[in-house]
Amino acid sequence: MGRGRWPLMRVVLAEDSVLLREGLVQLLRLEDVDVVAAVEDAEALLRAADEHVPDLVLTDVRMPPTFSDEGLRAAIAVRSRHPGTAVVVLSQYVEERYAAELLGGSTRGVGYLLKDRVGDVEEFVSTLRRVAAGGTAVDPEVVSQLLSRASRDDPLERLTPRELEVLQLMAEGRSNAAVAARLVVTDKAVEKHVSNIFAKLGLPPDTEDHRRVLAVLRHLEAAARPGTRP
Amino acid sequence: MSTLPLDRPPVAAPLRRWAEGWWAVVHLTLHLVVLALHLTALVLLVVGTALVPVLGVGVLLLWPTRRLLALCARLERYRLAAVLDVHVPAPPRCAATGPAWRRLALDTRSWRTAGHLAVLVTLGTVGGTVVLALTSTGLAALLAPSASAGLGHGGEYGWPFGIPGTLRAPALAVVLAGALLLLAAPLLARALVAVEVLTALALLGPGRGEREAELRRRVDVLTSTRERTVDSVEAERRRIERDLHDGPQQRLVSLAMQLGMAKRALERGGPDAASEHLEAARSAASAAISDMRHVARGIHPPVLTDRGLDAALSALAAASPVAVVDVEVHFPPSERPSSTAEAIAYFCVSEALTNTAKHARASRVVVQLWREGDAADGRADLLRLRVSDDGVGGAAPADGTVASGGSGLRGLGDRLAAVDGWLHVVSPRGGPTVLEAGVPWGAGGGR
Known part of the structure; x- marks a missing residue:
């Protein structure tokens, strides 16, 4: 990926572990991301977000003082205070419930990822850029949790393996072109799969990536909860 | 209550029952020795009670009588244990409060003791006399012919007791009669003592209400320790x-x-730019391995299972930042407590050493473990431990409870309570800190 292809992205980072915070700062700077503040708790994150109004806030979930979900709550607060700021929440674990809370309302500029994803630097940074540009990124782990919980008589059963793959990549917030590149097929083929999926799930077709993600997630979530199936 | 010799299975040969019966004979004979004491107590009780309506004068008499009765009860329990190996548990203290007369009236222990003494005075005295008479007559009859042979007696004997003019019997018959009496005396004594043991268990031990109260207390303790155990397991998992x-x-x-x-x-x-990151990755991997080892050891140290407390605690001591940590284990490696007791003791010491290193500014810690009591003599068989340091103290409230101490100590207290063990911390401001614990040697089974 060539340097300077992207506008300089300004990021506020919150992570309580010094080791990971410094590692992330180093990683992002090497990838030409402007880390304007790196803080260690949710309160400092809110202050830094108010002060810098960055393009993106990248935060851990568990932080002082209670080490529960203050990062998540801070991320939700940032979104409501600064609609122009995208948020990506990193976590040691991913939970559908957290994903649902984070994606509630608008799905523009939201990401929820396992910490492991930082290992693939290129992919990680491009995900951050995608979210900063208004996209949505949901960790494949959340999607597969939802898929695995969907019950047997679900419309998902009618999807072909290839269509399931496309669905998963779609839920992660990828565009048709990105899905096509990942699966090494043509854009046309992906479009066909996508329209099949939407038809089988009974969802209205949508061309905007982030709204697509939301539609798929809502569907999966409902399918995973018996009794509230659409 | 431990074994009742009178209840031993009948497989024991009649000869053994007979031999053991002599202990009953001894016991009944001793009744005659303590008879005066029992009678005194009973008479004082009767007179005192009778005099209560007379301006309450009786109360003055009843007060010392109550002490005398308590003494009698203690003596009887001791006598039963010493002679017959029958252990009657002491009843709990009287729970009644208020003025002296109220405690006097409500203290059922005195009344029940008096009941037992009344049984002893009648059954015991009559039984004691009869058994003693049978034994001595038997002995006399058995020995009389040989004793008098030397005196050139005619070969016929006055019967009983050689009184002239009474029934006369040949020497062989007298010897046989003596042997029969000696055969019968212990068996009769056994039967009489069996009755006495029954009343002793009923009247000298805890009463029905007291036993129920004791059980209720036990249920309360078990309920609360069970809850705290579940909590501490959860805390541990967190x-x-x-x-x-x-x-x-x-x-x-x-x-x-x-x-x-x-x-x-x-x-x-190219490679040069990557090497810095690779070195950082390598060190992160080593650190992860070491962290993992630390976590695993915190769950359960393998050496504790393989080699026991001495080895496991020595490793803990060596890893402690405190300058000098002495570990003294005062029982042989061949004697090992249950694995549960070992684990609890290990984590007590581990927590104590962690706290010492963190807060005490100590230069020396002594860890001592020993075995206390023995199941055989009826006392609790405990694994005892003491961790003492020369630090600044202030780790626990003055009363030694750990309820308000650190969460680590509280968790340990809960684990100990769950196996009927205990934890006590003395840590005055200025030091030193001494942590003591007792863990039932066979706690929770295992091994």
Whole structure:
């Protein structure tokens, strides 16, 4: 990926572990991301977000003082205070419930990822850029949790393996072109799969990536909860 | 109550029953010795009670009588244990409060003791006399012919007791009669003592209400320790999760991140640019391994299972930042407590050493373990431990309870309470701190 292809992205980072915070700062700077503040708790994150109004806030979930979900709550607060700021929440674990809370309302500029994803630097940074540009990124782990919980008589059963793959990549917030590149097929083929999926799930077709993600997630979530199936 | 010799299975040969019967004879004979004491107590009780309506004069008499009765009860329990090996548990203290007359009237122990003494005075005295008479007559009859042979007696004997003019019997018959009496005396004594043991258990031990109260207390204790055990298990699991999250998981994420950066550096700048990241990745991997080891040891140290407390505690001592940690285990390696007791003791010492290192500013810690009591003599068989340091103290409230101490100590207190053990910490401001604990040697089974 060539340097300077992207506008300089300004990021506020919150992570309580010094080791990971410094590692992330180093990683992002090497990838030409402007880390304007790196803080260690949710309160400092809110202050830094108010002060810098960055393009993106990248935060851990568990932080002082209670080490529960203050990062998540801070991320939700940032979104409501600064609609122009995208948020990506990193976590040691991913939970559908957290994903649902984070994606509630608008799905523009939201990401929820396992910490492991930082290992693939290129992919990680491009995900951050995608979210900063208004996209949505949901960790494949959340999607597969939802898929695995969907019950047997679900419309998902009618999807072909290839269509399931496309669905998963779609839920992660990828565009048709990105899905096509990942699966090494043509854009046309992906479009066909996508329209099949939407038809089988009974969802209205949508061309905007982030709204697509939301539609798929809502569907999966409902399918995973018996009794509230659409 | 321990074994009742009178209840031993009948497989024991009649000869053994007979031989043991002599203990009953001794016991009944001793009745005659303590008879005066019992009678005194009973008479004082009757007179005192009778005099209560007379301006309450009786109360003055009843007060010392109550002490005398308590003394009698203690003596009887002791006598039953010493002679017959029958252990009657002492009843709990009287729970009644208020003025002296009320405690006097409500203290059922005195009344029940008096009941037992009344049984002893009648049954015991009559029984004691009869058995003693049978025994001595038997002995006399058995020995009389040989004793008098030397005196050139005619070969016929006055019967009984050689009184002239009474029934006369040949020497062989007299010897046989004596043997029969000696055969019968212990068996009769056994039967009489069996009755006495029954009343002693009923009247000298805890009463029905007291036994129920004791059971209720026990249920309360078990209920609360069970709850706290569940809580402490949960707390323990949370601690392990937190240790994993703060340690190995962070290291592994960092490792993945450094490897990712190394890969990017290779793509862009070649090997030199990557080496810094690879070195960081390598050190993150070592740190993750070491963190993992630490977490695993915190769950259960393998050496404790393989080699026992001495080895496991020596390793703990060596790892402690405190300058001098002496570990003294005062029981042979061949004697090992249950694995549960070992684990609890290990974590007590581990927690104590951690606290000492963190807060006490101590230069020396002594860890002592020994075995106290023995199941055989009826006392609790405990694994005892003491951890003492020369630090600044202030680790626990003055009363030694651990309820308000650190969460680590509280968790240990809960674990100990769950196996009927105990934990006591004395740590005055200025020091030193002494932590003591007792763990039932066979706690929870295992091994």
